[in-house]
Amino acid sequence: xxxxxxxxxxxxxxxxxxxxxxxxxxxxxxxxxxxxxxxxxxxxxxxxxxxxxxxxxxxxxxxxxxxxxxxxxxxxxxxxxxxxxxxxxxxxxxxxxxxxxxxxxxxxxxxxxxxxxxxxxxxxxxxxxxxxxxxxxxxxxxxxxxxxxxxxxxxxxxxxxxxxxxxxxxxxxxxxxxxxxxxxxxxxxxxxxxxxxxxxxxxxxxxxxxxxxxxxxxxxxxxxxxxxxxxxxxxxxxxxxxxxxxxxxxxxxxxxxxxxxxxxxxxxxxxxxxxxxxxxxxxxxxxxxxxxxxxxxxxxxxxxxxxxxxxxxxxxxxxxxxxxxxxxxxxxxxxxxxxxxxxxxxxxxxxxxxxxxxxxxxxxxxxxxxxxxxxxxxxxxxxxxxxxxxxxxxxxxxxxxxxxxxxxxxxxxxxxxxxxxxxxxxxxxxxxxxxxxxxxxxxxxxxxxxxxxxxxxxxxxxxxxxxxxxxxxxxxxxxxxxxxxxxxxxxxxxxxxxxxxxxxxxxxxxxxxxxxxxxxxxxxxxxxxxxxxxxxxxxxxxxxxxxxxxxxxxxxxxxxxxxxxxxxxxxxxxxxxxxxxxxxxxxxxxxxxxxxxxxxxxxxxxxxxxxxxxxxxxxxxxxxxxxxxxxxxxxxxxxxxxxxxxxxxxxxxx
Amino acid sequence: xxxxxxxxxxxxxxxxxxxxxxxxxxxxxxxxxxxxxxxxxxxxxxxxxxxxxxxxxxxxxxxxxxxxxxxxxxxxxxxxxxxxxxxxxxxxxxxxxxxxxxxxxxxxxxxxxxxxxxxxxxxxxxxxxxxxxxxxxxxxxxxxxxxxxxxxxxxxxxxxxxxxxxxxxxxxxxxxxxxxxxxxxxxxxxxxx
Numbered sequence: 012x013x014x015x016x017x018x019x020x021x022x023x024x025x026x027x028x029x030x031x032x033x034x035x036x037x038x039x040x041x042x043x044x045x046x047x048x049x050x051x052x053x054x055x056x057x058x059x060x061x062x063x064x065x066x067x068x069x070x071x072x073x074x075x076x077x078x079x080x081x082x083x084x085x086x087x088x089x090x091x092x093x094x095x096x097x098x099x100x101x102x103x104x105x106x107x108x109x110x111x112x113x114x115x116x117x118x119x120x121x122x123x124x125x126x127x128x129x130x131x132x133x134x135x136x137x138x139x140x141x142x143x144x145x146x147x148x149x150x151x152x153x154x155x156x157x158x159x160x161x162x163x164x165x166x167x168x169x170x171x172x173x174x175x176x177x178x179x180x181x182x183x184x185x186x187x188x189x190x191x192x193x194x195x196x197x198x199x200x201x202x203x204x205x206x207x208x209x210x211x212x213x214x215x216x217x218x219x220x221x222x223x224x225x226x227x228x229x230x231x232x233x234x235x236x237x238x239x240x241x242x243x244x245x246x247x248x249x250x251x252x253x254x255x256x257x258x259x260x261x262x263x264x265x266x267x268x269x270x271x272x273x274x275x276x277x278x279x280x281x282x283x284x285x286x287x288x289x290x291x292x293x294x295x296x297x298x299x300x301x302x303x304x305x306x307x308x309x310x311x312x313x314x315x316x317x318x319x320x321x322x323x324x325x326x327x328x329x330x331x332x333x334x335x336x337x338x339x340x341x342x343x344x345x346x347x348x349x350x351x352x353x354x355x356x357x358x359x360x361x362x363x364x365x366x367x368x369x370x371x372x373x374x375x376x377x378x379x380x381x382x383x384x385x386x387x388x389x390x391x392x393x394x395x396x397x398x399x400x401x402x403x404x405x406x407x408x409x410x411x412x413x414x415x416x417x418x419x420x421x422x423x424x425x426x427x428x429x430x431x432x433x434x435x436x437x438x439x440x441x442x443x444x445x446x447x448x449x450x451x452x453x454x455x456x457x458x459x460x461x462x463x464x465x466x467x468x469x470x471x472x473x474x475x476x477x478x479x480x481x482x483x484x485x486x487x488x489x490x491x492x493x494x495x496x497x498x499x500x501x502x503x504x505x506x507x508x509x510x511x512x513x514x515x516x517x518x519x520x521x522x523x524x525x526x527x528x529x530x531x532x533x534x535x536x537x538x539x540x541x542x543x544x545x546x547x548x549x550x551x552x553x554x555x556x557x558x559x560x561x562x563x564x565x566x567x568x569x570x571x572x573x574x575x576x577x578x579x580x581x582x583x584x585x586x587x588x589x590x591x592x593x594x595x596x597x598x599x600x601x602x603x604x605x606x607x608x609x610x611x612x613x614x615x616x617x618x619x620x621x622x623x624x625x626x627x628x629x630x631x632x633x634x635x636x637x638x639x640x641x642x643x644x645x646x647x648x649x650x651x652x653x654x655x656x657x658x659x660x661x662x663x664x665x
Numbered sequence: 666x667x668x669x670x671x672x673x674x675x676x677x678x679x680x681x682x683x684x685x686x687x688x689x690x691x692x693x694x695x696x697x698x699x700x701x702x703x704x705x706x707x708x709x710x711x712x713x714x715x716x717x718x719x720x721x722x723x724x725x726x727x728x729x730x731x732x733x734x735x736x737x738x739x740x741x742x743x744x745x746x747x748x749x750x751x752x753x754x755x756x757x758x759x760x761x762x763x764x765x766x767x768x769x770x771x772x773x774x775x776x777x778x779x780x781x782x783x784x785x786x787x788x789x790x791x792x793x794x795x796x797x798x799x800x801x802x803x804x805x806x807x808x809x810x811x812x813x814x815x816x817x818x819x820x821x822x823x824x825x826x827x828x829x830x831x832x833x834x835x836x837x838x839x840x841x842x843x844x845x846x847x848x849x850x851x852x853x854x855x856x857x858x
Contacts, residue, residue, distance in 0.1 A: 362817035447710045476713045
């Protein structure tokens with residue numbers, strides 16, 4: 012022990028000295044002094060100036076999508092998608108409640124995950140951004156003109172829509188996966204009998220030119236957990252790749268039982284072949300109920316349609332369309348480089364990164380070079396599809412993005428770092444710590460043929476001491492890195508909202524000019540719109556009272572209403588008459604069992620108020636709209652249920 | 666004498682840390698590491714001041730006199746952050762006596778600066794990215810389930826006379842830490858290949 016102790020002592024000291032020496036040697040590359048002030052300059056966006064990039068960060072368990080500017084890290088907006096949002100009244104107003112309708116009824120919350128921006132010829136076109144919901148499987152489409160959720164489609168026969176909402180390079184399809192294998196169709200059966208019985212359907216949703224989503228078909232895959240996916244691009248356009256774990260088909264203590272196999276699978280799907288098969292009458296229509304919710308910009312109203320039935324395709328019946336590729340240890344991320352040649356699978360428990368070659372995969376398929384089959388789906392050989400391995404790059408690899416310069420950037424959860432490596436040589440070029448335990452990372456355009464390789468954002472799961480403490484619950488931290496040089500340079504820390512599982516970024520000039528400033532009042536087709544104060548009305552139909560009220564700086568019309576009775580159901584339809592950028596008006600009334608509504612210029616929104624007590628009840632504008640905002644208020648008189656108070660509505664006693 | 670060496674050891678270590686720190690003050694966050702071990706930078710979760718609460722695996726080892734060799738090795742290999750991660754982690758922690766059993770030549774070789782990544786590999790071979798309390802280890806032995814380690818290799822679990830062995834190395838104590846489990850072993854687990 013003594014001798015060993017000495018050795019250890021001497022050698023450990025040596026190692027430390029070597030480390031110190033390294034630091035000294037690196038002084039020239041360091042970013043201290045004048046260099047660190049240049050970091051500040053790199054993220055400084057002067058007052059009144061705009062950021063260079065938009066970053067759209069998933070809100071995770073907030074159910075929403077947040078919009079940030081890069082490089083400043085300033086949050087610009089929170090877009091409600093799958094969750095009720097009292098700030099604007101989304102999911103509370105009568106017009107938007109149908110957006111949250113599902114085959115299970117109204118669901119006020121969702122778990123948003125992976126945003127992806129529409130593409131044309133493999134490049135971001137900035138028309139829409141899509142985002143998936145994991146819990147009640149859904150996909151949403153958000154307009155990048157209005158920054159509003161325009162459409163939500165539910166995915167039937169699925170559970171845990173995690174491998175989503177990645178979009179093909181001409182925005183032909185978005186996919187949805189099944190992370191939790193389930194009986195398909197759902198039925199009452201013993202859990203322990205899941206093996207071979209459960210399924211993992213992969214859904215393909217098409218996007219029309221006007222953005223409308225349509226569930227085209229579902230590939231009824233074996234019941235593994237399909238975790239993440241990305242479309243082929245460039246040379247591999249027409250294919251989709253999905254990682255899967257739990258090929259063990261375990262149903263309990265998954266943290267142990269789903270980690271037994273040395274290898275799980277990447278599913279390679281030639282969706283063009285499946286599409287053709289379905290067009291020629293292939294597949295069978297199976298049961299499946301799902302809500303399809305569409306928001307109409309003219310009526311400012313969403314409608315929810317319950318649809319029935321979906322085309323189910325048995326993957327074994329489509330020749331040459333579906334294959335499995337073995338991948339080590341419960342893979343998570345599945346990323347495709349800008350050329351489409353390399354498919355990167357991150358075995359989250361593996362110490363290596365496996366990179367597959369699309370060309371080699373095609374050759375292996377052509378040569379029928381199969382090593383096995385899984386429930387009738389051919390399994391390609393690992394050796395004959397692998398392009399290279401990044402050896403021991405870090406601990407816990409998760410996700411990879413690309414800079415368009417031949418480099419890849421992979422996050423490592425356990426060792427809390429981003430590692431930059433070279434495609435083709437697999438050599439590690441740089442590594443930078445993240446703070447802490449990074450999940451996804453995002454390079455604007457990093458999932459297209461043409462990434463904008465200037466910045467990279469690391470999205471961390473653990474915050475700990477990065478900001479002033481705010482009790483046990485902390486917002487997740489993100490770090491911005493400059494990746495324009497050989498080495499990644501940490502520029503900025505900023506908190507994010509909810510849990511940003513993933514993000515999508517785009518150069519701001521692609522979308523900022525077409526951002527909508529207000530809605531044309533003349534084009535408002537809401538059934539209860541009042542396009543001028545003279546059109547404002549109050550009508551009674553039995554116990555239902557419809558009030559079409561206008562809002563303009565700085566009054567409501569009408570602002571005095573009488574003849575409402577206890578037990579009435581009062582619809583307050585509010586039209587904002589303003590035709591000016593950034594002049595919303597808000598509305599709320601005491602005793603309403605719902606949120607306020609924020610009404611954009613030219614828009615009509617409705618909340619329901621069911622007065623329970625007699626009296627004179629005030630309402631007011633909730634958004635500080637003008638110098639006389641405090642005066643923007645009014646009264647509704649509520650009489651007894653059996654009273655004879657006549658219906659009367661006035662503004663300035665007229 | 667042993668104690669003396671230990672203290673000497675720690676003092677030298679601290680001196681090195683101080684020296685490094687004073688350097689990093691002027692160099693700030695430089696990291697030129699491109700080799701294949703985890704980040705050697707003294708930043709990250711391992712260096713958060715986190716008093717109170719259940720200790721994590723690294724904090725536990727640091728606080729244990731009987732694991733000073735392990736701690737020194739972890740620090741030398743720069744794998745601290747791998748032990749403080751949110752986990753869940755299961756760490757097989759050889760005590761000082763366990764390290765003392767390694768033959769001198771092997772240890773000597775391992776601790777050479779050029780073998781830093783080899784040392785890191787051996788240490789990560791003691792860490793599983795999983796939750797393995799004693800009951801689960803017993804079950805794994807019974808069901809013949811191997812343990813997948815952060816080294817990318819597997820360990821076999823066996824049970825004999827009520828004791829649990831990983832690749833033949835006996836577990837002599839178990840502590841529940843904030844990010845998983847630390848099982849104290851009486852030997853170092855050397856990867857088979």
